[in-house]
Amino acid sequence: MSILETIDKQIKEALKAGEKDKLTTLRGLKSDLKYRQIEQKDPLTDAQAIEVLSSCAKKRRESIEQYEKGGRDDLVQKEKAELEIINAFLPQQLDEAELRRLINEAIEESGADSPQKIGLVMKVLMPKIKGKADGKFVNKLVSEILAK
Numbered sequence: 001m002s003i004l005e006t007i008d009k010q011i012k013e014a015l016k017a018g019e020k021d022k023l024t025t026l027r028g029l030k031s032d033l034k035y036r037q038i039e040q041k042d043p044l045t046d047a048q049a050i051e052v053l054s055s056c057a058k059k060r061r062e063s064i065e066q067y068e069k070g071g072r073d074d075l076v077q078k079e080k081a082e083l084e085i086i087n088a089f090l091p092q093q094l095d096e097a098e099l100r101r102l103i104n105e106a107i108e109e110s111g112a113d114s115p116q117k118i119g120l121v122m123k124v125l126m127p128k129i130k131g132k133a134d135g136k137f138v139n140k141l142v143s144e145i146l147a148k
Contacts, residue, residue: 003049003089004033025082050131057086094133103142115146
């Protein structure tokens with residue numbers, strides 16, 4: 001079953017259960033996926049759907065950060081609930097130890113030896129971890145490792 005079909009199924013379940021917040025989030029995700037599908041004029045593959053969902057998750061994480069700075073706990077909770085729903089469709093996120101191992105491999109492969117060469121490492125690393133880790137966190141770890 002594709003991601004879009006799974007979302008459709010969960011929309012029906014949320015409707016029957018009366019889960020308004022979940023329903024709103026799922027409809028928004030379906031809308032984002034449909035827009036991408038219309039843009040490219042072809043049905044989305046699961047990999048492309050994961051890209052869209054990763055982008056949605058990133059927006060939620062950024063919103064959470066901003067709302068926390070602004071002291072808006074009500075909106076933080078809403079965004080966290082939406083993020084949890086989105087994460088259910090994304091691949092399992094890599095833990096920090098596995099991420100560090102992949103970063104070290106990418107550093108070795110790219111030959112980077114200073115923080116100025118972070119771009120080389122990211123170029124090698126990102127295709128391997130796409131959708132499995134937050135890019136901002138990965139960038140921070142790469143910078144930290146290269147600075148040593």
